[in-house]
Amino acid sequence: MTTDELVSLLATGTEAVDTRRPVRRYLAAVLAGIAITTIWMAEWLGVRSTLARDLSVPMFWAKEAFCAALGAAGLVGAARLARPGARLGWVLAAVAAPLIAMWLLAAVALLSADPPGRAELIFGQTANACPLLIALLSTPVFVAIFWAMRGLAPTSLRLAGAAGGFAAGSLGALVYSLHCGELAAPFLGIWYVLGILIPTTFGAWAGPRLLRW
């Protein structure tokens, strides 16, 4: 088949393409993933009983905003990296800003605490379980994002996979935060971030394997 024949073949009988469909598919998949994660978390770990009381605690909202902002930046980043030629642009700054803010809060909290109390701020009650639980809870969204990305055409597979994993991890952390009662900034800045980095690393590994086209 000559190239001219191929061009004719490809162009013959083409119909309109709905270019908004990938975005809808992506959002629907992510929302479904978050819904599944939330139900899973509620059934398995349970929403913590002190949640209602925490609604008036500023640090609770800082924690939710932290996870949500990282999740949103990760979702935008993954969506951009799933298309050829798109650039990350401000997304990197949007990932960095919540991290830096949380680490600043952590530094302030640690510096203003008595030395004996610092370990409590860092390790809380649940440091052992937290990163692993976040990583586990990130799996439904991880699968959703990778499914949606496979319908698109990422060209930097490792980076796209990492971005997808990062978004999944952040949203996993957001859902986990409804169970987890830790509110100390040093705890969040270490163990939550570690939990998010597990699916991020896995995504960087899986990207070149699962996203090829």
Next chain:
Amino acid sequence: MVEERLRGLLLGGLAGDSLAYHRFLKELSTHLRAFLRRRLVHLPDEVEDLLQELLLAVHNQRHTYDSGLPLTAWVHAIARYKLVDLLRRRSRKELLNDPLDEDDNLFAATDSEATEARRDLAKLLAYLPDRQRLPIIHMKLEGLSVAETARLTGMSPSAVKIGVHRGLKALSAKIRNES
């Protein structure tokens, strides 16, 4: 300007204008051929094969073009991805003539002198299952409509469309796996 004209043709194609789309692919192929000739100086025999692979990729991924972004960047990223993929498969990265820098002006040159493709896509097509092969043959090669193809094959109209879509993707995957 080439970018503007090609972009207009592609957007027309995405809206369902197959004439505009045909002109888009035809003109794009001359730019891509020139681009590949520059890149594959040591593999001249690969140019036409990779060009066909690229056209198939552009077609299969046309839904990923975001009209807010430059067409050059989109095409260039696809071309780069497939080129790197080819060289990786050959593990002969050193054959790259020069680094694939981002701001290489893809649309600067044209080359309409096709060489013989070594791989015959028509032969690869024959390996596809009937539900993909028949819709492609009737719709894409013989130019029949969806309804006519559906009647001829006994498939439903949506199965015909899915068959074409999946068949062209499968063709692309076959190329990737065979070379």
